[in-house]
Amino acid sequence: MAGLATSFGSGAMSNSIDDIAEQAKAYFVIGSNTTEQHPVIGYRLRQAVKQRGAILIVADPRRIALTDFATLHLRHKPGSDIALLNGLMHIILANGWEDKEFITTRSEGFEEFKAVLEQYPPEKVAEITGVPVEDLQRAAELMAKSKPMAVLWAMGITQHITGVRNVMDLANLQMLLGNMGISGGGVNPLRGQNNVQGACDMGGLPNVFPGYQSVTNPEAVAKFAKAWELVKDEGGRRKDESGEQEAEDFILHPSSFILSDKVGMTVTEMIPGILTGKTHSLYILGEDPVMSEADTNHVRKCLEACDFIVLQEIFPSETSAYADVLLPGVSFAEKSGTFTNTERRIQMVRKAVEPPGEAREDWWITAELAKRMLAEGGRQLAEGAYASWDYKNTSDILTEINALAPSYGGITNARLERGETLQWPCPNAEHPGTPILHVGKFTRGLGKFTPIEHIPPAELPDDEYPMVLSTGRVLYHWHGGQMSRRSQGLLEIYPKPLIEINEDDAARLGLDPSTGSPVPAALAQAGQAGSQRVRVASRRGSIEAEAMVTNRVPPSMVYANFHFPEASVNELTIAALDPVSKIPEFKVCAVKVEVVK
Amino acid sequence: MTVNLTINGQKIQAETGQTVLQAARAVGIHIPVLCEHPALPPDGACRICLVEIEKQRGLQPACTFPATEGLVISTHSPRVMDSRKFTLELLISDHPLDCMTCEATGDCTLQDLAYEYGVKDSRYQGKQHNYPLDASNPFIQVERNKCILCRRCVRACSHINGVEAISVFYRGFNAYIGFGADGRMQDSSCEFCGSCVAVCPTGALWPKMSIGKGRPWQVEKVDTICSYCGVGCKLSLHIRDNQIIRVEGANGPANHGWTCVKGRFGYDYVHHPDRVLTPRVRRYLLEGVKKPENRESRIENSKGGTNLDSLVSNFWDWVETDWDTALNIVAEKLRTKRDTHGPDSIGVLTSAKCTNEENYLMNKFARQVIGTNNIDHCARL
Numbered sequence: 001m002a003g004l005a006t007s008f009g010s011g012a013m014s015n016s017i018d019d020i021a022e023q024a025k026a027y028f029v030i031g032s033n034t035t036e037q038h039p040v041i042g043y044r045l046r047q048a049v050k051q052r053g054a055i056l057i058v059a060d061p062r063r064i065a066l067t068d069f070a071t072l073h074l075r076h077k078p079g080s081d082i083a084l085l086n087g088l089m090h091i092i093l094a095n096g097w098e099d100k101e102f103i104t105t106r107s108e109g110f111e112e113f114k115a116v117l118e119q120y121p122p123e124k125v126a127e128i129t130g131v132p133v134e135d136l137q138r139a140a141e142l143m144a145k146s147k148p149m150a151v152l153w154a155m156g157i158t159q160h161i162t163g164v165r166n167v168m169d170l171a172n173l174q175m176l177l178g179n180m181g182i183s184g185g186g187v188n189p190l191r192g193q194n195n196v197q198g199a200c201d202m203g204g205l206p207n208v209f210p211g212y213q214s215v216t217n218p219e220a221v222a223k224f225a226k227a228w229e230l231v232k233d234e235g236g237r238r239k240d241e242s243g244e245q246e247a248e249d250f251i252l253h254p255s256s257f258i259l260s261d262k263v264g265m266t267v268t269e270m271i272p273g274i275l276t277g278k279t280h281s282l283y284i285l286g287e288d289p290v291m292s293e294a295d296t297n298h299v300r301k302c303l304e305a306c307d308f309i310v311l312q313e314i315f316p317s318e319t320s321a322y323a324d325v326l327l328p329g330v331s332f333a334e335k336s337g338t339f340t341n342t343e344r345r346i347q348m349v350r351k352a353v354e355p356p357g358e359a360r361e362d363w364w365i366t367a368e369l370a371k372r373m374l375a376e377g378g379r380q381l382a383e384g385a386y387a388s389w390d391y392k393n394t395s396d397i398l399t400e401i402n403a404l405a406p407s408y409g410g411i412t413n414a415r416l417e418r419g420e421t422l423q424w425p426c427p428n429a430e431h432p433g434t435p436i437l438h439v440g441k442f443t444r445g446l447g448k449f450t451p452i453e454h455i456p457p458a459e460l461p462d463d464e465y466p467m468v469l470s471t472g473r474v475l476y477h478w479h480g481g482q483m484s485r486r487s488q489g490l491l492e493i494y495p496k497p498l499i500e501i502n503e504d505d506a507a508r509l510g511l512d513p514s515t516g517s518p519v520p521a522a523l524a525q526a527g528q529a530g531s532q533r534v535r536v537a538s539r540r541g542s543i544e545a546e547a548m549v550t551n552r553v554p555p556s557m558v559y560a561n562f563h564f565p566e567a568s569v570n571e572l573t574i575a576a577l578d579p580v581s582k583i584p585e586f587k588v589c590a591v592k593v594e595v596v597k
Numbered sequence: 598m599t600v601n602l603t604i605n606g607q608k609i610q611a612e613t614g615q616t617v618l619q620a621a622r623a624v625g626i627h628i629p630v631l632c633e634h635p636a637l638p639p640d641g642a643c644r645i646c647l648v649e650i651e652k653q654r655g656l657q658p659a660c661t662f663p664a665t666e667g668l669v670i671s672t673h674s675p676r677v678m679d680s681r682k683f684t685l686e687l688l689i690s691d692h693p694l695d696c697m698t699c700e701a702t703g704d705c706t707l708q709d710l711a712y713e714y715g716v717k718d719s720r721y722q723g724k725q726h727n728y729p730l731d732a733s734n735p736f737i738q739v740e741r742n743k744c745i746l747c748r749r750c751v752r753a754c755s756h757i758n759g760v761e762a763i764s765v766f767y768r769g770f771n772a773y774i775g776f777g778a779d780g781r782m783q784d785s786s787c788e789f790c791g792s793c794v795a796v797c798p799t800g801a802l803w804p805k806m807s808i809g810k811g812r813p814w815q816v817e818k819v820d821t822i823c824s825y826c827g828v829g830c831k832l833s834l835h836i837r838d839n840q841i842i843r844v845e846g847a848n849g850p851a852n853h854g855w856t857c858v859k860g861r862f863g864y865d866y867v868h869h870p871d872r873v874l875t876p877r878v879r880r881y882l883l884e885g886v887k888k889p890e891n892r893e894s895r896i897e898n899s900k901g902g903t904n905l906d907s908l909v910s911n912f913w914d915w916v917e918t919d920w921d922t923a924l925n926i927v928a929e930k931l932r933t934k935r936d937t938h939g940p941d942s943i944g945v946l947t948s949a950k951c952t953n954e955e956n957y958l959m960n961k962f963a964r965q966v967i968g969t970n971n972i973d974h975c976a977r978l
């Protein structure tokens with residue numbers, strides 16, 4: 001998100017699913033295992049290839065299922081995305097295939113950017129990435145001659161220490177080819193969770209209020225201070241001359257309050273912050289950091305040391321062992337409201353069944369807590385138009401969102417009830433929504449070319465840890481697995497963690513290659529006699545699980561998932577963060593593999 | 598370009614490239630179909646949509662016959678009606694007539710057509726298939742005796758999903774649908790998206806999890822959005838007695854009626870016995886004592902260990918409480934923490950699985966009630 005915000009002024013999928021599915025002449029899928037992680041978009045890609053001969057270029061270290069349908073598979077080394085992209089753009093420029101008009105009229109920073117590309121000739125790029133020169137040439141030519149081309153990516157691009165730079169380089173590529181702001185083109189980061197787009201849009205981020213209004217922007221702070229105003233308090237937290245807050249102030253005046261204009265901590269800072277004394281308490285809604293964070297051992301140590309943890313969940317999770325209070329929320333089927341999908345489309349969620357036991361809708365729980373905390377502190381709700389927590393239902397809350405988040409201004413309950421499914425930005429009740437972003441003009445005005453240099457991953461293989469580990473999910477499970485492991489059929493089809501290992505490495509380690517066969521047949525049979533266990537260890541931990549011998553992974557690479565607590569790959573992963581987005585480098589770390597005797 | 602044709606004496610216009618069936622449908626003229634499905638390429642397999650077209654020698658399938666200038670068509674002439682009845686009788690001659698207990702009753706095109714054409718029985722008594730029931734995978738039950746070889750599933754697998762896991766094996770009376778190299782579904786390239794189930798006009802392919810759970814008229818259908826990935830598939834939840842008994846793809850702008858294995862079959866977690874049913878707090882919070890310091894024994898015990906000789910561990914036990922007790926404890930604790938260590942000592946993790954409204958409230962809670970911007974979620978993970 002941060003990458004696209006720098007290049008274009010806003011960070012979200014620029015085009016719509018239907019638009020890219022129907023209009024693109026070519027697709028460049030990099031770092032997205034689309035058919036397993038966004039299956040219905042995966043179908044559309046396969047349809048485009050089969051039914052109208054669209055060009056599909058897949059860049060992925062693994063031979064993911066989508067490569068069966070690809071015109072060309074660029075099997076680059078993990079962590080070499082920038083070198084690959086720069087190499088492709090070098091060839092595009094060398095042949096004069098760039099969109100000169102687009103570059104002149106809609107972008108800035110091209111000359112500086114071009115200078116960096118000169119350092120990425122095909123031979124050098126082939127060496128860094130492991131992709132043959134002729135494949136680089138062919139890919140560049142396909143991209144240049146099959147327009148519009150849509151670029152699709154997911155966590156394979158962002159979960160690197162260079163994640164933000166990877167994204168900016170993809171933005172560079174699409175500007176160079178003139179594929180921005182047009183039907184069938186665009187930059188299309190596929191968002192993972194059902195409402196990860198909405199959680200970002202609603203200010204579930206440490207740097208922005210709802211609608212991406214910066215917490216460091218005085219106007220935005222003033223706007224929300226006014227909207228959420230409580231009783232005015234003369235003894236409020238003040239700043240001294242240096243701008244530092246005086247800690248004593250809120251101890252002396254416990255009921256005092258001002259809206260913070262300081263960027264907060266990300267999840268990847270909050271949790272380690274427990275051990276450094278920054279974080280004392282956590283209020284966690286529907287998240288399972290023990291499973292989903294990098295370097296599980298460290299996460300456990302942090303959570304053990306936390307003063308007070310409130311967890312609002314539907315199941316006891318790996319994280320609930322560390323919680324002081326567990327509040328029963330409800331599942332999607334038991335609540336109403338809206339989700340925003342990957343293409344920025346807001347759709348209605350409708351309650352279908354009554355919650356079990358005493359479980360309550362999550363919005364009710366949060367509102368009750370807020371009311372009690374305010375009462376406890378003697379703070380009273382006052383004249384601010386949206387200060388109150390007296391919501392009768394979720395449509396009351398949506399009305400407040402309409403008023404405070406400009407991009408959601410016109411996405412009203414009445415329109416949703418009429419069956420409209422609008423894509424933001426949709427600033428007012430007459431606005432039809434925005435299927436394609438950046439048409440004619442970028443959010444920031446001109447698109448910004450950014451010179452990006454290749455940087456190797458934080459932890460590369462060495463003599464002690466000679467293999468590369470990459471991580472992800474599989475079709476039949478979901479993230480930390482709290483839902484999918486409790487779905488009987490999904491668990492039956494994929495019952496246990498499996499570690500993908502290449503035939504050559506298996507042979508070297510003395511693993512029986514017959515344990516490997518195409519998925520999912522291998523998955524169904526994984527528990528049968530003859531399957532062998534391997535131990536994978538990194539500098540941070542080790543796991544044992546059954547090996548799946550498969551040439552999906554290249555030699556010297558293993559791949560594992562974090563769906564099962566008994567062997568979660570996050571015991572091994574490294575919490576090396578992208579300096580801007582603070583996303584950990586899940587996709588590359590160094591490991592050693594042994595057969596369990 | 599448009600063409601003019603006459604159907605049942607009614608003059609209509611159609612677009613060039615449309616079939617007779619599409620042209621008739623566009624003006625509301627009903628032609629029965631079995632193998633035809635609007636989302637799939639036509640196959641012309643079942644002969645139910647045959648119509649009489651002047652100057653054509655035999656009856657023609659409306660689903661494949663192009664609408665061209667000057668056609669004069671009868672969709673329900675005596676000759677057509679006889680033909681359809683004959684076709685249905687042939688189909689039924691090799692189809693179990695167990696509608697009373699068949700899962701598909703009320704949701705079966707063959708049953709609807711037999712009703713419409715008054716076909717109770719078949720004049721053609723002959724050999725019947727007796728395939729074994731294939732219930733070897735957790736999602737899709739295959740009952741080949743009920744298959745009418747319409748090939749909708751074959752086309753859905755190829756045309757919608759794309760993996761081509763289903764095909765027809767052998768020919769004539771011996772023909773049947775099979776998977777991969779004629780093995781089990783789970784050994785083929787099948788991804789269990791269930792698109793084949795969605796298009797099956799009979800009970801041949803049926804969602805195994807829904808068997809015996811209710812008839813179509815006994816369920817309430819609620820449209821909502823899937824809880825798994827970010828595609829945002831619209832789903833139709835079929836509810837009976839406060840239980841989800843089946844999920845189907847609904848026609849939303851992101852999925853056009855299709856969905857994947859998790860969306861269609863991964864719903865039973867909602868009713869899993871592990872669900873947290875009441876608020877729980879650690880005993881120490883109720884006893885008014887300090888949080889147990891011995892973290893290792895605390896964690897061991899919470900995993901179900903038997904370290905009961907330690908009082909410390911008992912204070913870490915879960916105690917079920919009412920909402921008031923739990924909420925008041927949390928409010929008091931967070932309030933104290935905020936006042937002692939400052940608002941930035943509290944971190945709020947909101948949820949990419951929850952609604953916009955809930956995420957908005959978590960943002961307001963962190964910023965307005967606590968006074969911190971320490972709010973984030975798993976977008977980075």
